[in-house]
Structure formats: C-alpha cells, structure tokens
Amino acid sequence: MQRLRAGDRAALATLYGWFGDRLFRQVILPRLPRIDLAEDVLRDTFRLTVEHITRYEPQDVSIYVWLRRIAINRAMDVHRADGRDRRLREAAAAEPDRIFGTPPPPPDRASDVTDLRDRVRASLDTLHARYAEALRLRLLEDRDREECAQVMGVTVGNFDVILHRACKAFRQAWNPT
Amino acid sequence: MTRPPSIEDQASRLARWLEAHPGAAPPDGVDPEVLEALWVLRPDLAPPPRVTVDDILAGVTTGPFAPEVVPIEAHRPAPPVRVVRRSLAVAWWSGLGTVAVAALALVVVRSYLPRGVPESAVRAPSPPVVEVPAPAATEAPLPKAPPPPIHVEQEIPEAAVPQASPPPLPMAAEARKATVVGWDQEVTGGAPVLDVASGMGAQAKASRPEIHRARGVAREEASGEMADAGFASPEEDVSPRVMVETTFEAADRRAAGGDRADALALLTPLLEDPSPQVAQEAAFRAASLQLEAGLPTAALATVDRGLARDARATPIRGRLLALRASILEALGRPDEAAEAPRATEAGGTP
Numbered sequence: 001m002q003r004l005r006a007g008d009r010a011a012l013a014t015l016y017g018w019f020g021d022r023l024f025r026q027v028i029l030p031r032l033p034r035i036d037l038a039e040d041v042l043r044d045t046f047r048l049t050v051e052h053i054t055r056y057e058p059q060d061v062s063i064y065v066w067l068r069r070i071a072i073n074r075a076m077d078v079h080r081a082d083g084r085d086r087r088l089r090e091a092a093a094a095e096p097d098r099i100f101g102t103p104p105p106p107p108d109r110a111s112d113v114t115d116l117r118d119r120v121r122a123s124l125d126t127l128h129a130r131y132a133e134a135l136r137l138r139l140l141e142d143r144d145r146e147e148c149a150q151v152m153g154v155t156v157g158n159f160d161v162i163l164h165r166a167c168k169a170f171r172q173a174w175n176p177t
Numbered sequence: 178m179t180r181p182p183s184i185e186d187q188a189s190r191l192a193r194w195l196e197a198h199p200g201a202a203p204p205d206g207v208d209p210e211v212l213e214a215l216w217v218l219r220p221d222l223a224p225p226p227r228v229t230v231d232d233i234l235a236g237v238t239t240g241p242f243a244p245e246v247v248p249i250e251a252h253r254p255a256p257p258v259r260v261v262r263r264s265l266a267v268a269w270w271s272g273l274g275t276v277a278v279a280a281l282a283l284v285v286v287r288s289y290l291p292r293g294v295p296e297s298a299v300r301a302p303s304p305p306v307v308e309v310p311a312p313a314a315t316e317a318p319l320p321k322a323p324p325p326p327i328h329v330e331q332e333i334p335e336a337a338v339p340q341a342s343p344p345p346l347p348m349a350a351e352a353r354k355a356t357v358v359g360w361d362q363e364v365t366g367g368a369p370v371l372d373v374a375s376g377m378g379a380q381a382k383a384s385r386p387e388i389h390r391a392r393g394v395a396r397e398e399a400s401g402e403m404a405d406a407g408f409a410s411p412e413e414d415v416s417p418r419v420m421v422e423t424t425f426e427a428a429d430r431r432a433a434g435g436d437r438a439d440a441l442a443l444l445t446p447l448l449e450d451p452s453p454q455v456a457q458e459a460a461f462r463a464a465s466l467q468l469e470a471g472l473p474t475a476a477l478a479t480v481d482r483g484l485a486r487d488a489r490a491t492p493i494r495g496r497l498l499a500l501r502a503s504i505l506e507a508l509g510r511p512d513e514a515a516e517a518p519r520a521t522e523a524g525g526t527p
Contacts, residue, residue: 004241005241006241007240007241007242009230009234009242012230012233012234012242013230016230016233020226020228021225021226024220024223024225024226024228025220025221025223026220029216029217029220029223030216030217030220033212033213033214033215033216033217034209034213034216035216035223035224038216038226039226039227039228040509042226042228043228043232043233043236044236046228046233047233047236047237050233050234050237050240050241050242051237051238051239051240051242051243052239052240053240053241053242054240054241077512081512120217120218135218138195139215139218139219140218144196145192145195145196156192157185157188157189160185160188160189160191160192161184161185161188163188163191163192164184164187164188164191164207164208164211165184167191167210167211167212167214167215168208168210168211168214170214170217170218171210171211171213171214171217172210174214174217176217
C-alpha cells in the first residue's frame with residue numbers, strides 16, 4: 001500500500017495482476033455482460049482506485065473490498081447508461097417526437113446488487129422450464145452436452161438449439177438492477 | 178449482403194466453442210445477446226480483459242500516479258541572446274561613433290591650422306579607434322557595414338566592450354556566462370522540462386533535444402519581436418503583459434504552422450505565471466493544442482492545473498470549464514462532463 005501511495009507502477013501492476021481478472025469475471029461481467037463495456041469499467045475501476053489511493057484507509061479488510069465496491073458502482077452506472085441509450089435508440093426509431101420531448105428519467109442509485117445468485121435464480125424462474133433446465137444443466141452444473149441431451153430426452157443437436165434459445169431468453173429476462 | 182447464420186448454425190458454433198475454446202474469443206456469428214447471457218452465467222468462460230496497466234495509467238489525472246507536472250523554468254528569464262545582441266551592438270556603434278567624432282575633430286582642427294604645420298604634429302596622440310579593441314577573434318578593423326547576425330548561443334567576447342562605451346549593462350560577465358550555462362544545462366538535463374509538451378507523446382519525448390532547440394529559437398523570435406516593438410533589451414522596463422502577449426502570439430504562429438510541440442514549449446512557462454489569469458489563459462491554449470493533438474488526458478491535466486490557480490468566476494475560468502467538459506466528452510465520460518462545471522463552481526475539485 002505504501003508503494004501504491006508513492007506511485008509505484010510495479011505495485012499497481014501487482015495489484016492488477018491479483019485482482020483484475022477476478023473483478024472482471026466475478027463482479028463486472030455478470031452485471032455488465034458486454035466485453036467492451038466491462039473492460040472500460042475494469043480500467044475505470046483501477047483508474048479511480050489509484051487516483052484516490054491516498055484516501056484509502058485499510059481497516060482490517062482487503063483492498064479488494066474497496067475495488068469491488070468501485071467496480072459495482074461503475075458497472076451499474078454504465079449498465080444504466082447503456083440501457084437508457086438502447087431504450088432511447090429503440091424508442092426514437094419508433095416515436096421520435098414523443099421520446100425527444102420527454103425529459104430523461106432521474107438517475108437511479110438506490111439499488112445495488114448484493115446477491116447475484118438470487119437474481120440469476122429469479123431470472124431462471126421466469127423462463128420456460130426447459131430453457132431453465134438447459135441452462136442449469138449445461139452452464140451452472142457444467143455437464144457435457146451429451147449428458148444434458150440425454151437428461152432432457154433430446155438429441156445433441158436439439159439440445160444445442162435449446163441452449164442457444166435459452167441463452168437469448170435469459171438475456172432478455174436478466175436485469176442486474 | 179450476407180444473411181446471418183441460422184439458429185441451428187449459431188447453436189452448433191456455440192456448442193463447439195463451449196466444448197473446445199472456452200476463454201478464447203467467442204465465435205463469430207453468434208447472437209450477442211446469447212453471449213451476454215453466457216457471460217452472466219459463466220463469466221469464467223469469457224476471454225481475459227484486454228486492459229493493461231498502461232491503459233489504466235493513461236487515464237489517471239490525479240493522485241500519485243498522475244503525470245508529473247513540474248515547473249519548467251524560472252518565470253520569464255531574461256533571454257541571454259538579447260544581452261549578447263545588445264552588448265555587441267553597443268560595442269560596434271560606440272566604436273563607429275568614436276571614429277566619427279575623431280574624424281570630425283581632425284577636420285575642424287586642420288581647417289584652423291596654418292599651411293606649414295605638418296599633419297603629424299596635430300594628429301591626436303591616441304585616437305579612440307586604436308583604443309577600441311576589436312573582437313578578440315579577428316583583430317580586424319571595424320567594419321563599415323552593420324554586424325552580421327549573431328548566433329543564439331554565441332558567448333559575449335569580453336574584449337568587444339570598448340573602454341569608451343557607456344556604462345556596462347547591469348548583467349556582469351559571470352552572470353551572463355551562468356545564464357548561458359544554465360540554458361545549456363536545461364537543454365541537456367534530464368529533468369521533466371516539457372511537462373506540457375510531453376503530452377505530445379513518444380514522438381515529442383524522442384525529439385526532446387529538437388524541441389528544446391526549437392524552443393530556444395522560438396523564444397529568440399519572441400524576444401526579437403519585443404525588440405521590434407521598442408523593447409530593445411530585457412534590462413529595459415518591459416511590461417510583463419506585453420511579454421505575455423508576445424509569447425502568446427509566437428505560440429499561435431507556431432501552432433498555425435503545425436509546430437504544436439514548439440507552441441506548447443512556449444506556453445509551458447506561463448502556466449506558472451504569478452498572474453492567475455495569465456496562467457489560466459496559457460492553460461487554455463496549451464490544453465486546446467493537446468486536445469487537437471489527440472491527447473485528451475494530457476489536456477485534461479493541463480486544464481485542471483489552470484483551474485487550480487484561481488477559483489473565482491472569471492471569463493477565462495468559464496472557458497476552461499467549457500473546454501474541460503469537451504475533453505471529458507472526448508474521453509467518454511459524459512456524466513462527469515455534465516457535473517464538472519457545477520462541481521467546480523461550487524468550490525469542489527474539478
């Protein structure tokens with residue numbers, strides 16, 4: 001920590017090596033599942049961290065907790081902005097006069113994802129049962145496709161298509177906020 | 178126009194990728210929403226982030242990892258070249274003046290002499306022209322024509338100062354020499370001299386000696402313009418504002434000629450100007466050049482440096498804030514761009 005506060009680049013590289021990939025996969029991507037945006041958030045997380053490193057007071061907890069909090073906030077901000085942009089684009093294409101005459105929604109900072117697992121489970125419950133089963137078997141339980149196909153009573157080719165459609169349905173149902 | 182792959186084709190590609198290449202780049206032609214669902218449920222299958230420590234540091238503007246900003250040099254030093262030009266000019270013209278006075282006196286005296294008196298009897302015992310030493314390097318008689326252009330780094334030949342000349346300029350020989358040496362040290366030293374110009378990137382860093390040379394020439398140009406405007410020497414009472422304006426104009430010409438690094442080198446000393454308005458004006462101009470050069474991060478640092486000089490609501494501060502918003506937009510930080518002016522005007526850190 002002293003080296004970080006002194007601006008030691010090697011210390012930053014070490015910190016990034018320890019936590020960069022973990023933050024990317026476990027914190028950012030589940031909340032912002034777009035690789036390019038997630039990479040931006042990862043970069044911003046470390047940028048904000050080193051910019052304010054002198055304010056950090058370790059209180060018997062790892063700096064990872066601090067990094068994680070920054071990453072979550074940043075990911076949610078970008079997610080909301082991206083969602084707004086997407087909705088705006090879609091709505092503008094449909095009703096340009098109405099959407100541009102409406103003020104933007106107020107920023108929503110109340111929610112914070114504390115348990116992704118529960119939210120994943122909740123989203124799976126909204127899907128068709130076979131889609132949810134395909135996702136659980138193949139991705140959450142990590143069974144191979146032949147076994148999945150056998151459990152579901154379909155051919156391997158059919159299972160692949162079911163899994164593909166299940167992924168698309170899940171993405172439409174998934175909302176980390 | 179190619180048709181997108183069928184659902185079956187996409188499903189097959191996804192299945193093959195899941196079996197053989199998890200962690201690698203995802204397969205082409207698969208619906209992005211499918212991949213996004215995959216990253217939510219199995220982020221471990223995603224490719225590693227393409228973010229490097231350099232990427233992180235490139236965006237850092239404050240804190241211990243921010244690009245170092247160090248005052249470049251003393252505020253508005255008296256360019257030694259002007260001293261050289263002044264000293265030698267005084268020497269030449271003093272010498273010529275002495276010769277002219279002596280010749281005139283000789284003509285007058287001769288006109289009052291009887292015809293029988295030999296010319297040698299009235300010749301002045303030690304004509305000033307003999308006493309005025311020529312520049313040590315040449316020993317040649319005084320030229321009729323004006324002196325040739327003087328090289329920037331030419332040292333003042335002490336012997337060129339005539340004994341009959343007006344009182345010497347206040348800067349002593351040691352001081353002049355020290356100034357020249359200091360300049361030379363600055364050129365060759367390793368200190369982060371061009372902190373603003375360093376924003377020009379590796380190219381500027383690689384050609385730092387060239388930039389220093391260019392800066393010397395540019396400064397001489399600015400100094401020469403001051404002489405043309407009636408300020409022949411830095412020893413004279415030159416208004417700081419005129420000096421600043423001249424520097425800004427010289428920087429503008431450099432920038433208009435495409436020499437952004439040179440323009441930045443001229444502007445950089447003014448970032449430390451005692452006048453906050455001058456410092457902020459210099460920051461605005463330097464940041465604009467950096468932004469034009471495709472260096473928004475460095476431009477942001479320069480703007481923040483200028484904003485830190487004075488928190489009062491002035492026109493130049495307003496321009497800096499507007500520029501800062503533009504830079505933040507360019508950096509892909511529109512939210513901060515929207516909040517920055519309000520935060521700063523409220524007294525917060527930009």
